[in-house]
Amino acid sequence: MRSPGAQILTKGSVREMVFFGYMVFSILFGLLADRYGRWKILLISFLWGAYFSLLTSFAPSYIWFVFLRTMVGCGVSGHSQGLIIKTEFLPTKYRGYMLPLSQVFWLTGSLLIIGLASVIIPTIGWRWLVRVASIPGIILIMAFKFIPESARFNVSTGNTPAALATLEHIAKMNRAVMPEGKLVEPILEKRGKFADLLDAKYLRTTLQIWVIWLGISFAYYGVILASAELLERDMVCGSKSDSEVVVTQGDSEEGQSPCHCHMFAPSDYRTMIISTVGEIALNPLNILGINFLGRRLSLSITMGCTALFFLLLNICTSSAGLIGFLFMLRALVAANFNTIYIYTAEVYPTTMRALGMGTSGSLCRIGAMVAPFISQVLMSASVLGALCLFSSVCVICAISAFTLPIETKGRALQQIK
Template sequence: MTGDEGPSYTVDDALVALGFGKFQILVLVYAGVGWVSEAMEMMLLSFVGPAVQALWNLSPHEESFITSAVFAGMLIGAYSWGVVSDRHGRRKGFLITATVTSIAGFLSAFAPNYILLIALRSVVGIGLGGGPVLSSWFLEFVPAPNRGTWMVIFSAFWTLGTIFEASLAWIVMPNLGWRWLLALSSLPTSFLLLFYKLTPESPRYLCLKGKTADAIEVLEKIARVNGRELPSGNLVSDHEIELQQIDNPSEDARLLSPRTNEIKHPLGMDSNLGGISSLSVLLSPKLARSTVLLWAVFFGNAFSYYGLVLLTTELNGHSKCVSHKLQTEKSQDVSYKSVFIASFAEIPGLLLSAVAVDKLGRKLSMSTMFFICCIFLLPLVFHLSEGLTTGLLFLARICITATFTIVYIYAPEMYPTSVRTTGVGIASSVGRIGGMICPLVAVGLVHGCHQTAAVLLFEIIVLLSGICVMFLPIETMGQELRDSVQV
């Protein structure tokens, strides 16, 4: 593009010119390992809860609270780290979260009692809340035409983590016990700390904060690694272009720019945005409807996803409502097998989302998968055989994995750079509330011989989530990322 001071280009223009190359692959691997470690820390809850219950004679509610404590920590962390990374940079955001997660995760393996285990797992949850920071960081390096496909590939690291954790538990739990599982599962996070100094800051974030020279330095590094050349001219942010268009509203600009019809006072540009300021931007007239509906979708998604993970062990372990200790012990091997099999449902779920996300769009893909999930869950209101139960949960998990994948693509695309990680972080926090409640349903109701009520509750939440997706006002497929909100 050209202006009064010669040719200029945006970060989006630069990323498209530089393409998706070796540099982005390295960023993908680094962020992906963080996603693997979060998936492992979440999946191990399916195995540690029953083991600790047997060891310390815990009630079903006390067992459920181990999982809920992690989600309570994530509720705090997802919001906090989002604000930190929007104010101080993506790199600082995931450095703190990786440090907290790795230390607390390793120490929880040595917890001498239930109270200390709860406390340490809560701290792990606070660290895990930083997951959206890594996904936003990676997203900001991806050219717009490739974004949907590569974000699905990024999500594959979560699937890799769940399968790896299920395999690890199957091997470690019968031979070494739950403490070893906790210790080994904390190791991948240390990888993030080991290679932290090599990670670049997001050029989009740097440009937004007025650090254009630093942004150009990162873009030049991408150009060298990818073997491409940057566009000629000066790097400018979308915000600068918008202000230029407002000051000089030429006829061509009015015809060609999709943003000139937006109202003219940008929100979310202050480099020192605090948590309250960021929240006010997210609930501003321009974003309020999207934000509230997205919160509902994240809640339903997390509730149903983690609920299905827990139901895989609980329905098979208590399908005849038998709570006798010997029966529970006999079903442990079956639980490992069922969770291991169900973990592979994420692979077709990812493939499905990869096909749908850039063809059907984000919204239609998500709503369709939610509604199909309802169909697969409905027969579980009855007590079925173990094989049929596992099969239906497998199919339902394919759908929920697809919606989970797509909502983590949609959310950061919907929000501007100025509040992107805060917006995704708060939405993720609301999802964690769903994660906190679902163990009480999946474990508590099934243990209490209320399987039908538990499954019907999942049905209602999944159905409502699909309806909320339909009312989201923006379809982000093929759209460039925005830097600021015009209200």
């Protein structure tokens, strides 16, 4: 039997390379979005992601498969510019309500891919799953005709006619009248400078945001991978040890996977669906917390609860109990992501907002790349040690969130530094 370290190199190589591509290009796309526009970068990222995702289904070898998935990760890293566009269009009093509701669409996609996987992989194989999963991304490219460039970005670059045209179109759609006055904002010659993130005014905020992003991602993917690991090893109440795990392979092309993993049973897919639904379970409470307690306090509370539920996974329980704990963990980590996405988009000014989100997304993927080594390798040696480590990181993030120097609740978006 191979060591856990060898297993992680094969089982996680695809995932790790996707995260690596995301990590590298997230900063680049953020830099370009602040200089050339959110809409352009969002469109490029969708075209890039859809193209390489479709190519993946024709990969002739495992090496090609890993490379093409890395390219998909590069493209997906620009999708966060969609959140930036939404943030810059939404009025202050609605951002805390509307942005978390986007989680519904993320949940719908997650459930859809799990359902498709349970049907397509056992019948016609993973290649067709990738092809089918590429279709929505290709269709959505046509929707870009109806997505305007951020009016705030246009103003910051001096393109006030384009900004006015967008605002007049919105007013017409809402059967409203444009307010009187002249649209005037200072124009900066340089935008999207990395040094601005480490400027004295934002240095502490930036460093704490990076810690929180890294920790939340570490916890999020830790929950997902720990869930899969518990299912794979049937570790309810420690009922099976690593030596008792039976790895099966079929005779088909799909069975000869370089990862040497066995197929999930139908019950495993049901469990994954139930735990995934948890990602929206706390959405109403999360929205209330964000809008009434504020971004910082709400995030510190949900991070603290995440730490607690990681520790609760150590309790010997039934299969239903395990699913319940995983359900709550998925709900909490999703709430954490909701809040930090909103906070990051609100705390930085327009001239560096996309770069701030891009660098945060890059740090996020570092946490995601480290998580498998804890949830699979360390957990194979000590479940208690792995879960305590996840819990400790969440406590650090909770403290960082509580001590953030700027609260963005009810704060208008800043246009310049």
